[in-house]
């Protein structure tokens with residue numbers, strides 16, 4: 378599924394968050410959505426998922442609006458992994474993952490062998506099989522995130538939108554999760570993830586979109602987006618750069634006084 382935004386604008390609490398955003402997301406690419414706190418990453422992701430209405434402009438899914446596509450087709454086409462928060466439902470992890478299969482069920486349809494197989498695959502892929510019997514509310518932040526990732530994977534949708542999927546994970550699971558998202562894109566899905574770790578973003582993503590100042594400050598391959606000038610303008614930081622095994626890495630090194638944010642002019 379190809380998702381496009383057309384002169385998309387978003388407001389929240391009476392304030393403009395994003396203005397005139399034009400982007401296209403193709404199948405088979407892993408895109409990282411980066412930018413400072415409050416830049417509008419979650420806002421954009423929810424619009425891409427058809428979960429929110431834009432203030433102006435529109436989002437299309439294979440050329441059609443959310444209304445034309447229909448709620449059920451959207452739910453089958455797009456898996457949305459929200460930012461991790463507490464889960465208060467007294468639900469076992471396996472039952473939560475099974476909820477990812479809901480878009481595939483008919484009005485009176487029961488759980489099929491295909492649903493069970495998809496849940497098994499998703500639990501294994503997210504390294505969450507051993508958590509299947511646990512009550513979700515008792516899981517640690519990282520365990521909960523892996524179960525929520527399994528729920529998104531169980532949908533087996535051609536698009537996966539993930540909001541800070543690695544924020545609560547330990548370094549080993551961060552690397553595994555980023556590799557999993559990249560592999561999911563390699564198999565043909567469109568994957569978009571909100572990320573704060575710039576080194577992980579640079580290493581694993583095909584494309585980065587840097588949001589800042591109400592719009593897209595930079596969009597392209599990681600090396601073109603993560604320049605000193607862009608990082609200074611968006612985050613107000615200077616970075617330390619290096620290389621390991623032929624791959625570049627960068628570490629946020631120190632904060633600079635008063636960043637200025639200017640969206641890129643087309």
Ligand SMILES: Nc1ncnc2c1ncn2[C@@H]1O[C@H](COP(=O)(O)OP(=O)(O)OP(=O)(O)O)[C@@H](O)[C@H]1O
Pocket residue numbers: 389390394412413414415416417418419420421
């Ligand atoms: N319901 C709301 N009412 C008022 N302001 C809101 C509402 N929802 C979001 N905002 C504001 O919109 C801006 C963008 O929020 P959003 O969650 O998209 O940012 P973000 O880039 O994902 O940030 P973070 O990196 O902190 O998660 C923020 O300033 C936020 O406070």
